[in-house]
Amino acid sequence: MSRLSINQATIKYADLAEALSATVAGGVEAIGLWREPVNAVGLDTAASMLTDSGLRFTTHCRGGFFTLSDGAARVAALDDNRRAIEETATLAAAGAEGSTAILVLVAGGLPEGSRDIAGARERVRDAIGELVPDAAAAGVTLAIEPLHPMYVSDRCVVSTLGQALDIAADFDASVVGATVDTFHIFWDPQVLEQIARAGREGRIATYQVCDWKTPLAADVLLSRHYPGDGVIDFATLTRAVVEAGYTGDIEVELFNEDIWATDYAEVVRRTAASFDAVVAPHL
Numbered sequence: 001m002s003r004l005s006i007n008q009a010t011i012k013y014a015d016l017a018e019a020l021s022a023t024v025a026g027g028v029e030a031i032g033l034w035r036e037p038v039n040a041v042g043l044d045t046a047a048s049m050l051t052d053s054g055l056r057f058t059t060h061c062r063g064g065f066f067t068l069s070d071g072a073a074r075v076a077a078l079d080d081n082r083r084a085i086e087e088t089a090t091l092a093a094a095g096a097e098g099s100t101a102i103l104v105l106v107a108g109g110l111p112e113g114s115r116d117i118a119g120a121r122e123r124v125r126d127a128i129g130e131l132v133p134d135a136a137a138a139g140v141t142l143a144i145e146p147l148h149p150m151y152v153s154d155r156c157v158v159s160t161l162g163q164a165l166d167i168a169a170d171f172d173a174s175v176v177g178a179t180v181d182t183f184h185i186f187w188d189p190q191v192l193e194q195i196a197r198a199g200r201e202g203r204i205a206t207y208q209v210c211d212w213k214t215p216l217a218a219d220v221l222l223s224r225h226y227p228g229d230g231v232i233d234f235a236t237l238t239r240a241v242v243e244a245g246y247t248g249d250i251e252v253e254l255f256n257e258d259i260w261a262t263d264y265a266e267v268v269r270r271t272a273a274s275f276d277a278v279v280a281p282h283l
Contacts, residue, residue, distance in 0.1 A: 003283060004275045005030035005058040007208065007253035008037060011264045016041055018264060020053040026268030030056035030098075030249045032206075033091060035084060043087055047094035057095030058249045059102045059143070059179075059206050060088040066127035067108035067120040067157060078127060081105075082134050089138040100248060101140045102205050104179050106147065109154040120157040125167045128176060136175045143205035144168055145179035148187070150220055161185050161194040168203050177205030180241060181253070183212055183224055186232045192240050199244025207241050208251045209234065209279055217257070224255045226270060228278040238282040250279060 006023045008014070008031060014022060016037040023031045031053075038046040038060075050057060063084040068074040084103055092101035107124045110117065128142060135142050144164040147156035158164050164178040178198055185191050198204045213230030216223040227234055252271045259267055 005249040005251040007032040007251040008034045010254040012260045022264040030058050032059040032251045034061045050094045057091045057099040062104045064105035065108035066124045085140050088140045104143050107156045107158040141205045142176045143179040148184045173202040177203040181208040182232050183210050195240040204246045208253045222255050226274040228274050234278045235282050
């Protein structure tokens, strides 16, 4: 389990103290945090709690939502992303040795009334360009996360790893990379080619795993499952990520109401067991 990280979304209803405690008690060495629980206690307190836990910090979720048209709302979104960059740097410094300063970015969906997906992607590129100086100064990597195309209208106009890498290509690889999340990219017929490309370009910022199983939940956002419970070929994808040179921690990130309703200790135990069974053998 040495490379397993529990993404805090997997135990969504745990507050920060509970999430840190459950992760440690489960024998897991790393955690990815979300902004809302961190901000609920304040950044300085959260950093101190993380230090005391002894856990590595792997990612901060999330920044992004860049597709707004020009105006006050877009300015506010960029300012909020600058705060997220500061949070990421602070938490990475507070985590145990091996922590990584990675801010996961979700691009944002189509603006209301728009059908211009290409134009929305260009606004994402422009926004990242505005944030690159802040991220570089803070030592933070912005990790563009492509989401499955079913989210293109409301959450993310970046639907493939190739699209994420095309946007990232304009910027230094140490500052802008990509999130490889099995749930979102397993279906892509070019996924292995794009993972290899991401490796060549040094842009795999983080690797996240969970499974896909149908029927999807009524709210498709909540359709993630433990690795091994669905149809994703973790052997092929994990070997591809390893062969591409990725050596970092691997997060399990689950959005699922049944999992969220389960005791936190049991979720961490089940997460670790599924990771050990279907991901770890291919590292």
